[in-house]
Amino acid sequence: MANSGESFRVTPWEVEGAVNYERLVKEFGTELITEELMKRLEKAAGGSNHMLRRRVFFSHRDLGHVLDDHESGKGFYLYTGRGPSGPMHVGHIIPFYFTKWLQERFDANVYIQMTDDEKFLEESRGLTLEDTAYWSLDNMVNIAAVGFDPDKTFIFRNTEFMARMYRPVLKVARKINFSWVRAVFGFNEQTNIGMVFFPAIQIVPTMFEKRRCLIPAAIDQDPYWRIQRDIAESLGFYKAAAIHSRFLMPLTGPTGKMSASQPEAAVFLTDDDKTVRKKIWQAFSGGQPTVELHRKLGGNPDVDVAFQWLYYFFEEDDRRVEQLREEYVSGRLLTGELKEILIEKVQMFLTRFREAREKAKDRLRLFTHEGRLASRMWESWPEDT
């Protein structure tokens, strides 16, 4: 939990205020991705990714060791997750595209944890187990639609895979006391005992293989890895490595993160073209109140949702995105024009996504049970119990 004076607050459950990512890195004790490290990753990957170049993924732990393990032939694996508390918006799905890029480039196994247990345990959400089961299925189809390798990807719901995970979870839980989770997650005496226990469950997939685990995830999940890194070696596993993303700016502007409970702040994967147009048209902008003023003073891309979304993910071409920035700053490009550019990109993305989603429905069981990695996990993991 980072609580930096009055300005912002980042925990696995909430993001408040305008996040100062550089300060977050200092407080969490992670490291910024240097130019040198990025080049090394690109070289190993045999290619580049715009989310990396633009430092959407901006911070890390032990990424250098991951590349050492890749270069030595030992390899590594990827782990990420999703809390299935409701419908997914574009901010939820984008990091999975980065994870897929890593899988393709490194031919790595990917494990994706659906934390349906934790979403039920968060009392303030008021979800039943039927709700979280519904959203798990819905969200898993979305994730499958991203295009992971069905023989190298295992998507699992905690309430189901607990059948295999419980013994390893106990080993982790025995290493963590209440005092520690209270300090790291801000738990208190009123926290329910399921929430208190849950960190052990999120940590276990970092011990699915006897290789280093690289976790692509938003920076707010880092507190779990901090605990993991203090106990992993005593259990015979590697300290988890992580690569952390910033949050996609909410449609409402540059504070907080998008939340499914605030529909006007996000574009959902199910939003139709008309809804997308309407939402983006109403989004917060860094433009001036009148065309005359805008032509004269120019817009501010740093707080402009349309520019930030194009930069974060939707415009892959670096030259094009810098051109847009320049034109916006100079006032040549109007807010409405910039929004039109984003609307078209998002509409196209969602059209393709929904086609992929339809096809993914029939393929979901490969990821959850029948693909090579999934069936191995159900049949023979963990080896020692």
Next chain:
Amino acid sequence: MANSGESFRVTPWEVEGAVNYERLVKEFGTELITEELMKRLEKAAGGSNHMLRRRVFFSHRDLGHVLDDHESGKGFYLYTGRGPSGPMHVGHIIPFYFTKWLQERFDANVYIQMTDDEKFLEESRGLTLEDTAYWSLDNMVNIAAVGFDPDKTFIFRNTEFMARMYRPVLKVARKINFSWVRAVFGFNEQTNIGMVFFPAIQIVPTMFEKRRCLIPAAIDQDPYWRIQRDIAESLGFYKAAAIHSRFLMPLTGPTGKMSASQPEAAVFLTDDDKTVRKKIWQAFSGGQPTVELHRKLGGNPDVDVAFQWLYYFFEEDDRRVEQLREEYVSGRLLTGELKEILIEKVQMFLTRFREAREKAKDRLRLFTHEGRLASRMWESWPEDT
């Protein structure tokens, strides 16, 4: 947790000092079994049990409601358990004979939870999951040897049945906060998060059926049922009923309870005739230091292990046990003679037990997976998830 001045202390993990059972009933808020209630139970059971007549099972919660449910035709079920942390001694197995008696008399389902998870989580025991797996199997064979109905009895290990239990466990866990388990179990900031979570797991079997659950168990387990009774109805289940036993007096005399970590204090189910003889011969007695003094002053059966063991379980005949008491008090019966009577009883019990144990090995799977109740639990419980 009862902590009564300096005199004694009873928690699910330790019993210290000479337990004052009447005070414990007041502190725990349970009720003594009145003569009237006992008669009512005997009438419903169509028979009597010496452990009940002698108030080895001496306290209860809602036993009257259990009998109401029996009389109305609704019925009830039984739930008890065992922490598989090591070899079992006679004090561990005796309550199962009482549970079996209840099953026979009321044709009731019995659920027996092996808390292998909790025994691993108790750090001070230093057990691995391999250890608790070993002792689970060993202990389950002992329990099966007691002679439960294989079609109406389900014996399950938590680490295995968690596959089916996890969702109900989450529902219970969401109802309990850290503050509560700290107060009830004496947990603190250093308690590991697995131990903090565990009460939810011991509570769930009280919700295996939509009927009242009667729990025959030693009084030290009552704190779990206190929590259960505060949350059960909000989850759509009955408050658990309980019938509580005293502890069998350790061979070392009338303080504490027998512990597997103190081999000289207990007779184990695996002890051979010679070991049984030696241990009982060395047991604490209420006799006088010389035969002459004993003949003159008599013995004190209240602190005499041999008498207490005969009274607690090994001599079923009430007239015989009162005759022994009288002869011992008067000094006609010597300590050595009383011990010889117990030695013979225990040796005979263990000989028969070990024969039953050999036969139980092949039948264990009926209780754990293949019998009518066990297979129903694996296949279709819980119904709603």
